[in-house]
Amino acid sequence: MSAESSPPPAAKPVTACLLVIGNEILSGRTQDANLAYLAKGLNEVGVRLREARVIPDVPETIIATVNEVRALYDYVFTTGGIGPTHDDITAECVARAFGLKLVLDPEARHRLEARYRSMGQMELNEARLRMAHVPEGATLIDNPVSAAPGFQIGNVFVMAGVPVIAHAMFDSVKHRLVGGAKIMARSVNCRLAEGTIAKDLGEIQAAHPQIEIGSYPFWSRGGGFGVSLVLRGTDTQDLGQATEEVAAMITRLGGEPIEGDAS
Numbered sequence: 001m002s003a004e005s006s007p008p009p010a011a012k013p014v015t016a017c018l019l020v021i022g023n024e025i026l027s028g029r030t031q032d033a034n035l036a037y038l039a040k041g042l043n044e045v046g047v048r049l050r051e052a053r054v055i056p057d058v059p060e061t062i063i064a065t066v067n068e069v070r071a072l073y074d075y076v077f078t079t080g081g082i083g084p085t086h087d088d089i090t091a092e093c094v095a096r097a098f099g100l101k102l103v104l105d106p107e108a109r110h111r112l113e114a115r116y117r118s119m120g121q122m123e124l125n126e127a128r129l130r131m132a133h134v135p136e137g138a139t140l141i142d143n144p145v146s147a148a149p150g151f152q153i154g155n156v157f158v159m160a161g162v163p164v165i166a167h168a169m170f171d172s173v174k175h176r177l178v179g180g181a182k183i184m185a186r187s188v189n190c191r192l193a194e195g196t197i198a199k200d201l202g203e204i205q206a207a208h209p210q211i212e213i214g215s216y217p218f219w220s221r222g223g224g225f226g227v228s229l230v231l232r233g234t235d236t237q238d239l240g241q242a243t244e245e246v247a248a249m250i251t252r253l254g255g256e257p258i259e260g261d262a263s
Helices: 035-044 059-072 090-098 106-118 126-132 163-176 194-207 236-252
Strands: 014-021 047-055 075-079 102-104 133-135 139-141 150-153 156-159 184-190 212-220 224-233 258-261
Touching: 014 035, 014 059, 035 047, 035 163, 047 059, 059 075, 059 090, 090 102, 090 133, 090 150, 090 156, 102 106, 106 126, 126 133, 133 150, 139 156, 139 163, 150 163, 156 163, 184 236, 194 212, 194 224, 194 236, 224 236
Parallel strands: 014 047, 014 075, 075 156
Antiparallel strands: 102 133, 139 150, 150 156, 184 224, 184 258, 212 224
């Protein structure tokens, strides 16, 4: 193939990492409800969530992890640790990670004052003022639920951990993200065992390196074991061809492929 007829190189994917910060997650007391929401939302704008980590409320761990992942990924999102109590240390740690001062933001203060006035609570005490402090130069992230904002500094977006607030904050910053090609997905389900399809499925994956093929076994009382094969990619033609090959493989091995879209 000549240089003129060679296909253009695939665009570099735009990537993200989620840091879930909080001892309550690691203790099992609280279950994370933000990962799936962010992953789906990022996919909608062409950003691939490549990694998620759960880390404790330990300053050294937060600072080191933020610095590590912000160098590895295009975007980093954090959830948790920006409330009014002593263990809410995320804002301070992110400021230290960037080598910046943590300052009282006038607009953040104004939003909190307006919020508490509307609730008939005039006093913006020291604890509540903690939620108005951000790294110097940060851009606020709107919080339509409880007013206390998150913030963006560099490629790091710092958000609340409470799911309804985290989701609202994320929705308010999606338009700031510059993504790549949107990732599309297809699924094919069957009642064959993973061991039956593994060899042939591996060959299909090798033939379509730009398509991500995942195998996810399931169990249902009525039908027993089965497997859901989910294919993801940015090229419609390649995705369709790979899906057809997966369906044909299932039929060849004695199964019945059931195709559908996948999120």
